[in-house]
Amino acid sequence: MQKRIRDYGIEIGSLETGRLNKITDVSGVTVGHATIDDGPLKTGVTAILPHQGNLFTNKVVGSVHVLNGFGKSVGAIQLEELGTIETPILLTNTLSIGTCTDSLIDYMLEHNPEIGRTTGTVNPLVGECNDMYLNDIRTRAVQNRHVREALTSVTTDFQEGGVGAGTGMKCFGLKGGIGSSSRVVSYPHGSYTIGVLTLTNFGSLEQLRINGKQAGKIIKQRLAVQRDELDKGSVMIVVATDLPVSSRQLKRIIKRAGVGLSRCGSYIGNGSGDIVIGFSTVNQVAHRSDGRVNCHRYIHEDDIDPAFLAVADATEEAILNSMLTAETVTGRDGNTLYSLREFIGFL
Secondary structure: OOOOHHHHOOOOOOOOOOOOOOHHHOOOOEEEEEEEEEOOEEEEEEEEEOOOOOOOOEEEEEEEEEEEEOOOOEOHHHHHHHOEEOOOEEEEEHHHHHHHHHHHHHHHHHHOOOEOOOEOOOOOEEEEEOOOOOOOHHHOOOOHHHHHHHHHOOEOOOOOEOOHHHOOOEEOOEEOOEEEEEEEEEEOOEEEEEEEEEEEOOOOHHHOOEOOEOHHHHHHHHHOOOOOOOOOOOEEEEEEEOOOOOHHHHHHHHHOHHHHHHHHOOOOOOOOEEEEEEEEEEEEEEOOOOOOOOOOOOOOHHHOHHHHHHHHHHHHHHHHHHHHOOOOEEOHHHOEEOOHHHOHHHO
16 A cells, blocks of 8 residues: 555645545546566656546536646647547656657557548647656657556556656656546535546645645755755646546636646746646537537536646645655666655654
């Protein structure tokens, strides 16, 4: 059992969490990893499936928000324009974007013989962070089989920390990786779940804050670090919900992930690609028109504040979980990153 931030008596916010306190508390969402951990090779792939059906024929309402655009994501332009997601979401390292895109297209073509024949093409959705500090990124170790492994190993109770795309990531000068959290919001018409998954590879140690406490300064003294680093490296944030919202409302909601980043100490630096992708599993959109008017449900704008709070809190907690579940690792050229877990007792 991986120890997470709540196991140390630290609770972020007051909203109730989902059963697993992960993005997969949103019904239908699953996550899978393929991990490459071999000497100087520290990298991998993480896959997020919004639902278990055919995403191309039954798309989900989606949105993307760029906090800082120092990143190489694929598929964001069409997502911004059409407001739908039609493939699984893949996360990996910066130089494996091409391999993952190609492999995801292969996967979609196999499941949808109509693509490129009787209908149009497909919009693969792939995000990245730069793991070159621990990983020999020039080797480009990610291959098609790793993408397939991530896509076919999806589950609800997935591992966090230095796994999948998070294997080689660095966060606030410590070991980063995959983290997740969820919140439940309640209305007179029902209760809904908002889940967040983060791939953390950003921040400077000096700025790290844990629940408002300047933890980074304490840790820095113990590590005897003489020079602080710039806030660079990137973070990918994926927000899932079963709240009925439009793409426009979803964009407003996922923007609040930036609040969670800031609470942890990020100032969203020049060299950090900070990108949020969001989707709602309600109001699925058929690929083909049936000639009728589409009718979608969505909440009133006056009721959106609880969702804002949920995303902010869940993002903050997911970031901390990514660091606490990650192990201390030595990678390329003897570079070592310590787990936050080694210092939590001093904070």
